[in-house]
Amino acid sequence: MTKKNVLMKIKELKTNVAVIKDLELSFGKVFEETWDEPVGPTPFPSVTELREWDFKLLQKYKPFYLPYCDVCCLCTFGKCDLTGDKRGACGLNMAAQQSRIVLLACCIGASTHISHARHLVEHLIEKYGSNSPLDVGGLNIEAEAPVTRLVCGIRPKTLQDLEEVLDYCEEQVTTLLAATHTGQEGSNLDFESKVLHAGMVDQVGMEIADLAQISVYGFPKADPEAALTEIGFGVADISKPTILVIGHNVPSSIGIIDYITDKGLLGKVEVVGICCTAHDLTRYSSAAKIIGPISWQLRYIRSGLADLIVVDEQCIRADTLVEAQKIKAPVIASSPQNCLGLKNRTKSPPKEIISDLLEEKVPGVLILDPDKVGEVAVETVMAVAPKRNKFKIIPEIEEIIKAGEECTQCNECMRACPNNMPIPEAMKAAAKGDLNPLAEILESCVGCARCDSACPNDFPLHSFMVKAGEKQLWKEKFKMRVGRGAIQDIEIREVGGPLVLGEIPGVVALVGCANYPHGGKEVAEIAEEFAKRRFIVVTSGCAAMSIAMVKDEEGKTLYEKYPGGFEAGGILNVGSCVSNPHIAGAAIKIASIFAKRKLRANYEEIADYILNRVGAVGVAWGAMSQKAASIASGFWRLGVPVIVGPHGSKYRRMLLGRKDKDEDWYVYDARTGDKVYGGPAPEHLFTTAETKEEAMVMIAKFCMRPNDTTKGRAIKLTHYIDLHKRLYGVMPDDIHLFVRNKADVPITMKDEILKILEEKGWKERRIPDPTLLPRLIRKRGE
Amino acid sequence: MALKAEPWQTAEIAGPKKALLILKPEVVVAMVKRAKRPILVVGHQAAEDYSDDVKMIDYAIRMSKTAGIPVVATAHIATQFIKRDFQPAASMSAMDIGNRLQDPEWKGLDGKGPYDLALFMGLPYYMEFVILSALKHFSTNLKTISLDRFYNPHATWSFPNLSVEDWNESFEIILSKLGGN
Known part of the structure; x- marks a missing residue:
């Protein structure tokens, strides 16, 4: 135990002055004394304890608000028109309203992960006992929970230790959510500070969830050579009864695998998954396979391949039950967060439930x-599969051609499509028997089926695309390395120096959902570009799947071509959404293991270290959800910039630096206390890239940090300039902001760059020992 | 010409303050002529849309040359301008130019003062939507025009949803009345 409530009960105490019976003494929190590292300044920080740090970040990276609409409709005063400088009936202005909405999104995201973690921990304690030890990497990992250590100041050792961490997270999210009520917070910057707090707490919640499941379920433990698993539409052996699992919270899916194993049914029932449940199920068992990211839900269900669908929680289509009924596949909901209006049969005998499902009573x-869930799903699917005979609702080609002929070209489908895909044109071609345009659209389709809903003729347009692309879909079989979990301490030791000094140019974290502007292949292109350039590429969630779903000429995926270690040129899949803190944890461990900075409850100093020294950047190319928002905000507070794809502009707020304002980029030189220009590095904390080309240039640029050595800065500049020239056709116009002295200039571009520097009136400047925290300044000579 | 002021993407409904419709291309001409400091922001789709022989980027170049409007190229479209022997005044991300335009203290690309008219074309519809919204709410003394062929309601002025032919025709009129050919 690390930090706990102490309750002392004394039945009878006799002293010289009195006899006391049934005495109970309760102490608040007692910190573990076996950990020789002293407790840092901010254990279990309250909502306001890191506010000064937040304001330092927000001073450099000011919010740029992008309102979705002009009104607020959150209370009955409204709707209130907040256009321009107007205020609502409650007094709130547009900037505060936008930051309030961002906070709401982050609270939704954080609460989702924390609730997920709570469910997992309670379930695992019930099943395996509260004293089950935590182990994410054996002797290879000393700091088992770097985020929790950093934020809370404790070292959890058993499952029960996680409960108090979750108590803290839940309390924080409740407080944050309360701040969004009418008549509470009124300052946009304080809302923004709370956004950052929500993100930090979210990182803790996610870490707890993955820590628990890795430890107890025996997922890969920081394994760079975690197994390769199958992924793709065509991986399932659909001659067998097939269970499709969708969601993020894996216990019910594990129940299925366990039942199959216990009953000797391995190889007789196929279990395939979509989204993070699939990630985590393949971390548990090689018997499971992955179909793909969240966008694959409808195409898979409508194709009739699933004989039974089990949903748990998060990112599951709300119409799963409706779609499943169309293909006559029963559904089992398994999470309190997603009951789908179904009757709770938890206490019914399995045979009774199975009978009701088979007889289609429900x-x-x-x-x-x-x-x-495991027993009911497996027994039901074996009985229902022969009856269903893979019944599907994908139309025949003749039906599509006929619809093409009847299509009025009203454009409603295109206007409903998030990516403005030319569906009317494709329908025109379909009328002539050419289904190729529909098939091409499927490649970039996010799977939302808003086109179906929009069509005044009720044409199932998404199904038309699936039919058109069917042959290609069936060929989709790829290899993905399963989630390895944490990064080993030895890996951190080996790359910590080169990373902080800039010789490994950066860590690129490709994370998040699948709301891509042009399909998932762009994520794979970004991953390979930076792996080739010897960056460390880390990935998780849907992005990790998308990276797998591209092959080279030899038929190999990136996971087969690049190593899975935390090393230059590695491509590492850490796992599902809740595995993201392993990425944050790696940055934290660079500060603590490599640089020997104190970790325990020392958030501000570690974040300051990461912001100024660790060239890491997050990219959520298809970020869609509130969870993605809170994950990003956890990285912002830690000093890691995040780039989102174009749809991410709809998060309503960016955090942007202004490289044209020199005064914004001064840092303290910790050696002397002088304020020194550190350059716009990183330039932004949160921004949107319009295209993958722009994202690539941004990634290379955002990996620069004030602390880079001259050798490291020259390497980073080489990548930035090379990508800029290749993709933009010109030299960047801001090189002079990143060259501190002539040794920073890449040798191969020396003449060209020196000429630019001269034109810009550039002057040599000092490389600081950078910090934003005055308390870290060491006086000269000390 | 369709004249209904409906946002192109079905659910992108704005208001109460919505863009005025450009019912005649002459409106754009008048706005540009009246502006003291106009700027043209061109997104990557300007080089992709429409047919091979008609691209928005070509109109952008002609407009810039005709009316002397500096061009900001967003994303990687600078390379397309350079291929056409045209040097944009700046290449920066859409968010960066949006952020600067909403800052009343920004002195512009040339340091000569804030812009009073920002024309947009070629950004993804939904990105342009939110950036125009930011400028509607937070900029001072800046008018915006969406030159895309879809109604974008957060602009000060926007074309309605137009066919390619109508849009081309409108642009030719604008260019001719601005003094070009």
Whole structure:
């Protein structure tokens, strides 16, 4: 135990002055004394404790608000028109309203992960006992929970230690959510500080979830050579009864695998998954396969391949039950967060539930016991599969041609499509028997099916695309390295120096959802570009899947071509959404293991270290969800910039630096206390890239840090300039802001750059020992 | 010409303050002529849209040359301008130019003072939507025009949803009345 409430009960105490019976003494929190590192300044920080750090960040990276609409409709005073400088009936202005909405999104995201973690921990304690040890990497990992250590100041050792961490997270999210009520917070910057707090707490919640499941389920433990698994539309052996699992919280899916194993049914029932449940199930068992990211839900269900669908929580289509009924596949809901209106049959005997499903008395059931889900799902699917005979609702070609002929070209489908895909043109071609344009659209389709809803003729346009692309879909079989979990301490030791000095040019974290502007292949292109350039490429969630779904001429995926270690040129899949803190944890461990900075409850100093020295950048190319928003905000507070794809502009707020304002980029030189120009490095904390080309240039640029050595800065500049010239056709116009002395100039571009520097009136400047924290200044000579 | 002021993407409904419709191309001409400091922001789709022989980027270049408007190329479209022997005044991200335009203290690309008219074309519809919204709410003394062929309601002025032919025709009129050919 690390930090706990102490309760002392004394039945009878006799002293010289009195006899006391039934005495109870309760102490608040007692910190573990076996950890020789002293408790840092901010254990279990409250909502306001890191506010000064937040304001330092927000001074450099000011919010740029992009309102979705002009009004607020959150209370009955409204709707209130907040256009321009107007204020609502409650007094709130547009800037505060936008930051309030961002905070709401981050609270939704954080609460989702924390609730997920709570469910996992409670379930695992119930099943395996509260004293189950935590182990994410054996002797290879000393700091088992770097984010929790950093934020809370404790070292969790068993499952029960995680409960108090979750108590803290839940309390924080409740407080943050309360701040969004009418008549509470009124300052946009304070809302923004709370956004950062929500993100930090979210990182803790996610870490707890993955820590628990890695430890107890025996997922790969910081394994650079975690197994390769199958992924793709065509990986399932659909001659077998097939269970499709969708969601993020894996116990019910594990219940299925366990039941199959216990009953000797391995190889007789196929289990395939979509989204993070699939990630985590393949970390648990090689018997499971992955279909793909969240966008694959409808195409897979409508193709009739699933004989039974099990949903848990998060990012699941709300119409899963409706779609499943169309293909006559029963549904089992298994999470309190997503009951789908189904009757709770948790306490019913399995045979009774199975009978009801087989006789189609009910389209689905809610079962909140993962083991019972396993039994009911497997027994039902074996009986229902022969009856279904892979019944599908994908139309025949003739039907599509006929629809093409009837299409009025009203454009409603295109206007409903998030990517403005030319569906009317494709329907025109379909009328002539050419389905190729529909198939091409499927490649960039995010799978939302808003086109279906929009069509006044009720044409199932998404199904038309699936039919058109069917042959290609069936060929989709790829290899993906399963989530390895944490980064080993030895890996950190080996790359810490080169990373902080800039010789490994950076860490690129490709994370997040699948709301891509042009399909998932762009994520793979970005990953390979930077792996080739010897950056460390880390990935998770849907992005990790998309990276797998591209092959080279030899038929190899990136996971087969690049190593899975935290090393230059590595491509590492850490796992599902809740594995993201391993990426943050790697940055934290660079500060603590490599640089020997104190970790325990020392958030501000570690974040300051990362912001100024660790060239890491997050890229969420298809960020869609509130969870993605809170994950990003956790990285911002830690000093890691995040780039989102064009749809990410709809998060309503960017955090942008202004490289044209020199005064914004001064840092303290910790050696002397002088304020020194550190350059716009990183230039932004949160921004949108319009195209993958722009994202690539931004990634290379955002990896620069004030602390880079001259050798490191020259390497980083080489990548930035090379990408800029290749993709933009010209030299960047801001090189002079990043060259501190002539040794920073890449040798191969020396003449060209020196000429530019001269034109810009550039002057040599000092490389600081950078910090934003005055308390870290060491006086000269000390 | 379709004249209904409906946002192109179905759910991107703005208001109460919505863009005025450009019912005649002459409106754009008048706005540009009246502006003391106009700027043209061109996104990457300007080189992709429409047919091979008609691209928005070509109109952007002609407009810039005709009316002397500096061009900001966003994303990687600078390379397309350079291929056409045209040097944009700046290449920066859409968010960066949006952020600067909403800052009343920004002195512009040339340091001569803030812009009073920003024309947009070629950004993804939804990105342009939110950037125009930012400028509607937070800029001072800046008018915006969406030159895309879709109604973008957060601009000060926007074309309605137009066919390619109507849009081309409008642009030719604008260019001719601005003094070009």
